[in-house]
Amino acid sequence: MQKNSSPIVELKKLSVSVGQHKLFSGVDFTLHAGELLLITGENGSGKTSLLRVLAGLNTQYDGEVRWRGENIRSSWHDYAQQLLYLGHQPALKSQLSAYENLAWYASMAGVSMQQVQGALEMLGIAHKAHLPCYRLSAGQQRRVALARLFFSSQSLWILDEPFTALDTHGFVLIAERLQQHCAQGGSIVLTTHHGSENLGMAYNSLSLDALHHRENAA
Amino acid sequence: MSTLTATLQREWQLAWRNLSDAINPLVFFLMVIALVPLGVSAESSRLAALAPGMLWVAALLASLLSADMLFRRDYDDGMLEQYLLLPMHLYGMVWIKVLIHWLFTGLPLALLSPLLGGMLSLPVAAMPITMLALALGTLCLSLLGAIGASLTVSLRRGGLLVAVIVLPLYIPVLIFGASATAQTAAGTTAWGQLAILAAFDLMALVLTPLVVITGLRIAVEG
Numbered sequence: 001m002q003k004n005s006s007p008i009v010e011l012k013k014l015s016v017s018v019g020q021h022k023l024f025s026g027v028d029f030t031l032h033a034g035e036l037l038l039i040t041g042e043n044g045s046g047k048t049s050l051l052r053v054l055a056g057l058n059t060q061y062d063g064e065v066r067w068r069g070e071n072i073r074s075s076w077h078d079y080a081q082q083l084l085y086l087g088h089q090p091a092l093k094s095q096l097s098a099y100e101n102l103a104w105y106a107s108m109a110g111v112s113m114q115q116v117q118g119a120l121e122m123l124g125i126a127h128k129a130h131l132p133c134y135r136l137s138a139g140q141q142r143r144v145a146l147a148r149l150f151f152s153s154q155s156l157w158i159l160d161e162p163f164t165a166l167d168t169h170g171f172v173l174i175a176e177r178l179q180q181h182c183a184q185g186g187s188i189v190l191t192t193h194h195g196s197e198n199l200g201m202a203y204n205s206l207s208l209d210a211l212h213h214r215e216n217a218a
Numbered sequence: 219m220s221t222l223t224a225t226l227q228r229e230w231q232l233a234w235r236n237l238s239d240a241i242n243p244l245v246f247f248l249m250v251i252a253l254v255p256l257g258v259s260a261e262s263s264r265l266a267a268l269a270p271g272m273l274w275v276a277a278l279l280a281s282l283l284s285a286d287m288l289f290r291r292d293y294d295d296g297m298l299e300q301y302l303l304l305p306m307h308l309y310g311m312v313w314i315k316v317l318i319h320w321l322f323t324g325l326p327l328a329l330l331s332p333l334l335g336g337m338l339s340l341p342v343a344a345m346p347i348t349m350l351a352l353a354l355g356t357l358c359l360s361l362l363g364a365i366g367a368s369l370t371v372s373l374r375r376g377g378l379l380v381a382v383i384v385l386p387l388y389i390p391v392l393i394f395g396a397s398a399t400a401q402t403a404a405g406t407t408a409w410g411q412l413a414i415l416a417a418f419d420l421m422a423l424v425l426t427p428l429v430v431i432t433g434l435r436i437a438v439e440g
Contacts, residue, residue: 055299076305078305081305083303089296092295095236096232
């Protein structure tokens, strides 16, 4: 952990509401290079909403999100270049093959197809890379979506339940990749219900439940 | 630039894989026109009088039918979020999506129009201008349809709402398009109407993406 470096992401007094209902308020945290932040909370506590705010997909919030000391609203272009967001939906086109899907992501990231091929082999789906994605199982589709992590040049990863539908072997592969990313100075914010103790690395965690209950009691 | 080329390539592949999206409006167009002689009269003079209006109304409805699907899949599979997170302006992205949509719905409709014009006893001399006018007009319809599609994409069943939003915007295209066909059928030239349709296209190309991008942002935030 490089505690002395300047923070990559800072949340200051963040509050998010859905309609009249306040999901959470007063969330503060600081994420440095090489750190992983795990967001925990019950279903409906606002984990996904928090990640969407962080990714700039939801701009209806109070408080501030800073990227390297600058509000993401003003430094959006730089921020977006360093951001990899993987949401609930795998963001794959079911009619296209794994290879075709990832070809687009590879062009966006400016990497070669050899790296895509490498990622597919690493995840054990290279033999199915030419089948349309709707022919793959949910776990295999998740692997295809996560293959992006293996050729990503972005430094901040925001992952919403990345381990859904993965088997144990898949979990280990992705966990290793997360460790590697942090070791190289990248940062990760993620939510998961799948054995965070097995991530095999130190992490900070932020519980939305605690904030939620405090809010209700007040 | 390479990001746009990659997007163009992918949208092209997707359009081929989802060919039924393009075929359905065409079949609809064909069926509506085929019903006219059955419902109205098979007398060629009466059909010829109806032909310009019928062709354009049917084309307009066929275009409307396909507009709803423009962003629906991207919204459902999470692709729209990825588009909005790209570190570039989405102008090019919207152009690509709409142009591909037009290539697979509007352009085939224009190419099919001589056949349908023949079924409605439209004079052969009026066919080339009708094709050109339909090609120009449907591009504008696709761009306007994208506005309706972006505003309703987050609703589960937006079909009828798209019609309510978009049909009033279609009216100028209908008026000038049908007038171009009617005038050439009557034996005069219709360059004025074609020029106006082309002007509509240019204006829509510049302005509609701004509205569409805003609509998509609202949809994703909602």
